[in-house]
Amino acid sequence: MxxxxxxxxxxxxxxxxxxxxxxxxxxxxxxxxxxxxxxxxxxxxxxxxxxxxxxxxxxxxxxxxxxxxxxxxxxxxxxxxxxxxxxxxxxxxxxxxxxxxxxxxxxxxxxxxxxxxxxxxxxxxxxxxxxxxxxxxxxxxCIIEDDVIVGGLSGVHQFVRIGRGAIIGAVTMVTNDVIPYGLVQAPRGVLDGLNLVGLKRKGVSRADITALRAAFQMLAQGEGAFAERAKRLGEETQSDYVREIVEFILGDSDRHFLTPG
The missing domain is CATH 2.160.10.10 (Hexapeptide repeat proteins)
Incomplete structure (x- = not known):
């Protein structure tokens, strides 16, 4: 009433x-x-x-x-x-x-x-x-996890997963999965770094941000296939944020991943 x-x-x-x-x-x-x-x-x-x-x-x-x-x-x-x-x-x-x-x-x-x-x-x-x-x-x-931002005029392909805290730049086509806290930009969606601004706004500690940056470098330049680098990273890290990325990469997916350039 x-x-x-x-x-x-x-x-x-x-x-x-x-x-x-x-x-x-x-x-x-x-x-x-x-x-x-x-x-x-x-x-x-x-x-x-x-x-x-x-x-x-x-x-x-x-x-x-x-x-x-x-x-x-x-x-x-x-x-x-x-x-x-x-x-x-x-x-x-x-x-x-x-x-x-x-x-x-x-x-x-x-x-x-x-x-x-x-x-x-x-x-x-x-x-x-x-x-x-x-x-x-x-x-x-699509699966879009918590705290994701998708920029204007951007499109996300069917079955793509975007991990928690990731950000997609404007006018971007995302055709593959995006790791948590990833930064994606360019017309054909390139994984270009981490969403550092979002992490800082959320109050993530300096130690965790440092661990995430080191993890990103290992995923970009380490030896072996992308999944192998992620598995090795999971065995070595002490950061819950890095473990979240590892679990996302090793989880079920219907698409390939955007990998660091």
Whole structure:
């Protein structure tokens, strides 16, 4: 009863609207949508499908959330989109539901910022505090870990993993996995260093940053194949941050890695 719904909005029977929600003019909410407490929809927002939006999320005008995936294999099966709490989803953002072949659910974590014109495709798994800058796009089945920034006009290829704390520069095409805390730039995505600014802002200790820089040099110039260097690095390091990179490299992947130039 505490929700505010503009008279011009269409809220279909079956939709669940949380307390203190604000639904602006000309929004359209489908019958299987669940909005948490305090969700704000500006004007002309479309939310459809089996979509859940977490508490205190704000969605701006002309965003289309929960539509069917842009995948020719999709045949109308019941799939979902789950969006976490306190996200800011700006104008013209699109987020699609999952597919049976990809697990059936697209997930977005908490406290993200999705700037104007961004796209999150089917079955993507997006962590917490992720920032997608204007007109960037995630293809299907991507895994984007916590605290990642994807620069404006950049694209991430399907099945690519981007590790925690990595940053992708503007106008970059990322076709292979990116190690945690990596810095990727150039039109065809080159692993060009570490996200040192992000590490310092996070308050990571000088000792860990030094260990990460040494680890990057070993991955770039050590003997043996990339995976062999990572395994040897894991046996030698005392840094939890370096171990995180090693575990990421030795984990399951559907793509090759961007390796240091």
């Amino acid at each position: 505490s929700a505010q719904i503009h008279p011009s909005a269409v809220v279909e029977d079956g939709a669940q609207i949380g307390e203190e929600c604000v639904i602006g003019p000309f929004c359209h909410i489908g019958p299987k949508v669940v909005l948490g407490r305090g969700v704000t929809l500006r004007s002309h927002v479309v939310i459809t499908g089996q979509t859940t939006v977490g508490d205190d999320t704000t969605i701006f005008s002309f965003a289309v959330i929960g539509e069917v995936p842009q995948d020719l294999k999709f045949k109308g099966e019941e799939t979902r989109l789950e969006i976490g709490k306190r996200n800011r989803i700006r104008e013209h953002v699109t987020m699609n539901a999952g597919t049976d072949g990809g697990g059936g659910v697209t997930r977005v974590g908490d406290d993200g910022l999705f700037m104007a014109g961004c796209h999150v495709a089917h079955d993507a798994q997006v962590g917490d505090r992720v920032i997608l800058v204007n007109n960037s796009a995630l293809a299907g089945h």
